[in-house]
Amino acid sequence: MYRCSILEESSCQKEEIAMNTLKTQNLGTSAEAIKHHYDVGNDFYQLWLDSTNTYSGALWEENDANDTLELAQLRKLDFHINQARAKGAKRVLDIGCGWGSTLKRLIEVHDVEQAFGLTLSKAQAEWIASLNLPQAEVKLESWQDHSPVEPYDAIISLEAFEHFTKLELSHKERIAVYRKFFSHCHQWLKPSGWMSLQVSTYGNSRREDSSQFVFTEVLPETDFPTLAEIIEGSERIFEIVAIRNYRQDYEYTLKAWLSRLKANRAAGIELVGKEVVSRFEKYLSLSSICFHQGISNLFCFTLRRIDNPRKDSSC
Amino acid sequence: MEIQSSQIEQISTVSQSSNSQENISKKTATAAEIQDWLVCYLAELMENKPDEIDVTIPFDRYGLDSSAAIGMIGDLESWIGIELDPTLPYDYPSIETLARHLAEESKVNV
């Protein structure tokens, strides 16, 4: 097994060298742009996210009128933890860990020994530190700079992928970033390790149709991939075991957030001002239309590390 | 309907002027009242006369993009006094169908 991973490293060398030019360059969302969106105030997000502060599409139980946002978020976290085969694992990585709901769930419900989280948001890192989870370790660090001391048993990443590139990148640059991301995950995972990924993508739309409002005012320096780009980015690095589109679940999640934000509008204005509140209301409304119409999709991928990647290609 | 934000500014101006005349909560608005509101709203937005607005024509034929649709639903929400989904104009894509649906809804919600 170990011999295998040494061999893989050498087969990755070519790609690594090619990637060196990209190494120090951040082609995704800058720390400044992350701050603009995620650091508007933890108390503001608490007004409209669920009690676990999960900030990604939830998985709803169809035909269950009693389903709640909290339950749907926990169902989603459990789904990814199962897909990544993380239950009872020693070391699990969450790339783009938000306010730590996955880390907490891994430790408290799924008996994971150590859960590691990466985020670029200082407010999120501080929040997780205050959760009093001795088995969780959070770093204010980009995946690009991450270098674990030991490999992980499983990796989860929920809606962070959208921050890895931005609108103005060429196709080639974008695919290079995605391949670099999957190559890193490959290196960090133990042989036959699993990864569960959730990503919003373009659906029945093109990049040139994308909203200026969303990608400049709300989430600057961010961009969705297409399904094809994720596949191209992961080919011969990870095997795609399952893909499912949960766009309707995202529509329900966005509407639940919007409804909570509207119900707490006055408190929101008090905390962050009128302009920020109406920006978020507009963003949640626009996004719910996009997922309703299939302009955007929400994909969950179950991925298994390919232990013997084809040699003459980029690993 | 394209995803654009260009009309957001415009919408808030429209909302101020069209709603200032009537700012009462219409919890039991009838289909006819809602239809009149929508006709006036679109007429003002499109700089048309109300009698030039056809209630059976889909919203996007009036050039209503998603941002404008959000503005319209937001203003309608304040007027009608019940929470409305931003996707309503997509499920009920003309003035007539939207008004009829909302009249039913507001009855249920009273």
Ligand SMILES: C[S@@+](CC[C@H](N)C(=O)[O-])C[C@H]1O[C@@H](n2cnc3c(N)ncnc32)[C@H](O)[C@@H]1O
């Ligand atoms: C939409 S939030 C999702 C948070 C969390 N996964 C959840 O579901 O609640 C995206 C997260 O990705 C993080 N992120 C963005 N770019 C990143 C990068 N280059 N490296 C690590 N984390 C990143 C952000 O800081 C944020 O925590």
